Amino acid sequence: MKLTVVKIGGNVIDNPTLCSQFLADFAQIPQPKILIHGGGKIATQIAEKLGIETVMVEGRRITDKAMLDVVTMVYGGLVNKSLVAQLQALQTNAIGLTGADGGVIRSQKRPVKEIDYGFVGDIEKVDAQQIAGMLVQGLTPVFAPLTFDWEGNMLNTNADTQAQSVATAMATAFTVNLVYCFEKKGVLANPDDDDSVIAELKPDLYATYKASGAINKGMIPKLDNAFKALQEGVAQVTICHAKEVLAAVKDGTAGTTLLL
Amino acid sequence: MKLTVVKIGGNVIDNPTLCSQFLADFAQIPQPKILIHGGGKIATQIAEKLGIETVMVEGRRITDKAMLDVVTMVYGGLVNKSLVAQLQALQTNAIGLTGADGGVIRSQKRPVKEIDYGFVGDIEKVDAQQIAGMLVQGLTPVFAPLTFDWEGNMLNTNADTQAQSVATAMATAFTVNLVYCFEKKGVLANPDDDDSVIAELKPDLYATYKASGAINKGMIPKLDNAFKALQEGVAQVTICHAKEVLAAVKDGTAGTTLLL
Numbered sequence: 256m257k258l259t260v261v262k263i264g265g266n267v268i269d270n271p272t273l274c275s276q277f278l279a280d281f282a283q284i285p286q287p288k289i290l291i292h293g294g295g296k297i298a299t300q301i302a303e304k305l306g307i308e309t310v311m312v313e314g315r316r317i318t319d320k321a322m323l324d325v326v327t328m329v330y331g332g333l334v335n336k337s338l339v340a341q342l343q344a345l346q347t348n349a350i351g352l353t354g355a356d357g358g359v360i361r362s363q364k365r366p367v368k369e370i371d372y373g374f375v376g377d378i379e380k381v382d383a384q385q386i387a388g389m390l391v392q393g394l395t396p397v398f399a400p401l402t403f404d405w406e407g408n409m410l411n412t413n414a415d416t417q418a419q420s421v422a423t424a425m426a427t428a429f430t431v432n433l434v435y436c437f438e439k440k441g442v443l444a445n446p447d448d449d450d451s452v453i454a455e456l457k458p459d460l461y462a463t464y465k466a467s468g469a470i471n472k473g474m475i476p477k478l479d480n481a482f483k484a485l486q487e488g489v490a491q492v493t494i495c496h497a498k499e500v501l502a503a504v505k506d507g508t509a510g511t512t513l514l515l
Numbered sequence: 516m517k518l519t520v521v522k523i524g525g526n527v528i529d530n531p532t533l534c535s536q537f538l539a540d541f542a543q544i545p546q547p548k549i550l551i552h553g554g555g556k557i558a559t560q561i562a563e564k565l566g567i568e569t570v571m572v573e574g575r576r577i578t579d580k581a582m583l584d585v586v587t588m589v590y591g592g593l594v595n596k597s598l599v600a601q602l603q604a605l606q607t608n609a610i611g612l613t614g615a616d617g618g619v620i621r622s623q624k625r626p627v628k629e630i631d632y633g634f635v636g637d638i639e640k641v642d643a644q645q646i647a648g649m650l651v652q653g654l655t656p657v658f659a660p661l662t663f664d665w666e667g668n669m670l671n672t673n674a675d676t677q678a679q680s681v682a683t684a685m686a687t688a689f690t691v692n693l694v695y696c697f698e699k700k701g702v703l704a705n706p707d708d709d710d711s712v713i714a715e716l717k718p719d720l721y722a723t724y725k726a727s728g729a730i731n732k733g734m735i736p737k738l739d740n741a742f743k744a745l746q747e748g749v750a751q752v753t754i755c756h757a758k759e760v761l762a763a764v765k766d767g768t769a770g771t772t773l774l775l
Binding site for chain 2: 301304305306324327328329330331332333335336337339340341343344348349350351352353355356357358385388392394401403405406407408409
């Protein structure tokens with residue numbers, strides 16, 4: 256059976272118009288499906304109002320106890336429940352989850368090396384059976400980027416990684432299409448031309464584009480992770496703009512499809 | 516099959532020591548079981564820091580859009596996930612829910628009469644089958660006092676009423692014990708003597724205590740609602756201190772048992 260796992264980032268969460276349009280499209284994707292969302296700027300804004308300083312190291316949020324409370328509130332409460340309520344209005348029976356709910360995604364608090372990231376989790380185990388049980392009940396899980404440890408703590412977790420872990424775990428029982436929505440229309444053959452979307456990317460072609468420098472910088476770890484997901488059993492990875500998710504997933508007429 | 520539905524209020528949420536002890540006891544109550552929690556003072560404190568004024572009318576919070584965001588964050592995120600993570604550490608497979616999650620508790624936004632309560636929900640429908648499906652999967656639902664309407668909004672909901680609605684709906688398939696934890700050891704025969712707990716209260720005895728004035732004020736609507744739950748199919752209502760929940764539920768040696 257096919258399963259679609261879609262990840263949206265902060266750029267969608269922070270833009271109510273784009274977010275509504277995305278959700279209307281997501282609601283039309285055939286079940287079973289899973290949505291995984293990032294955080295967005297609102298956690299930083301609320302932290303600031305509460306007098307809690309945001310510290311980022313290499314794009315990652317340092318999460319002390321006060322910041323953990325903020326992200327638990329904002330990602331797990333405000334953002335997650337807003338998405339769930341909107342999806343319910345679109346006749347999609349969404350269920351908002353963190354990794355702690357049903358114990359579905361367990362993490363280890365990241366060990367301190369050079370940097371102490373605080374309450375940040377590295378995923379150890381996804382309970383695919385429990386998630387599959389929800390899908391069978393007709394539910395659409397909507398995951399906040401939060402997991403938990405064995406000691407009663409919530410842990411802040413990277414949404415991209417969480418999407419990949421969930422997709423890989425579900426691949427044992429489903430033919431999984433993992434969809435990353437982002438700011439561009441797909442992987443670009445020419446970084447200066449937003450319309451130069453590569454329709455299909457396989458390892459050989461990826462190597463060629465990397466060698467020529469057309470694919471570079473931040474795209475490389477993203478694509479390396481995507482190919483890793485394929486090697487671990489995910490059937491297909493799609494990279495597309497949030498606006499084009501339906502065309503990319505249902506018709507394959509938008510975005511970049513990554514295949515082995 | 517027996518089902519225990521336990522409601523805790525803000526006094527437990529606001530007291531970390533009491534809350535930990537309560538959760539350790541709750542974890543020992545045999546499954547299936549459901550926990551429903553109130554809000555606590557933290558929503559008011561966070562609203563204040565965010566510059567949002569709290570307006571209470573007859574003990575009910577007026578919930579404009581800004582306050583709805585605060586209670587969605589605090590009740591649905593911070594408080595709910597903290598309880599879930601702690602229960603997971605106690606080997607109870609908790610799943611944090613609002614009424615929107617899985618569409619399990621739908622409400623109507625309260626019509627404006629003399630007072631506009633804002634985004635406050637009056638419960639219309641509990642999906643007992645969906646909740647039963649979670650119980651069958653070995654999950655312990657933990658409900659925040661939030662529901663949703665059909666139009667994409669979350670709604671602030673009274674936790675006592677929510678507990679009663681859930682208990683009544685589940686009574687079609689389970690022998691339900693609805694347990695209200697509060698500040699006293701039970702219903703008191705003498706309001707000035709905290710140890711004068713009435714062990715068993717039936718309608719005749721309740722009428723006698725009401726007539727004598729021993730049971731009065733805020734206890735009357737609480738008990739009227741409890742007897743209403745019994746009339747609607749709940750097998751037993753227990754009123755006890757959060758500290759004594761295990762003795763009250765497992766052994767019947769604490770608290771007040773209400774029966775028809």
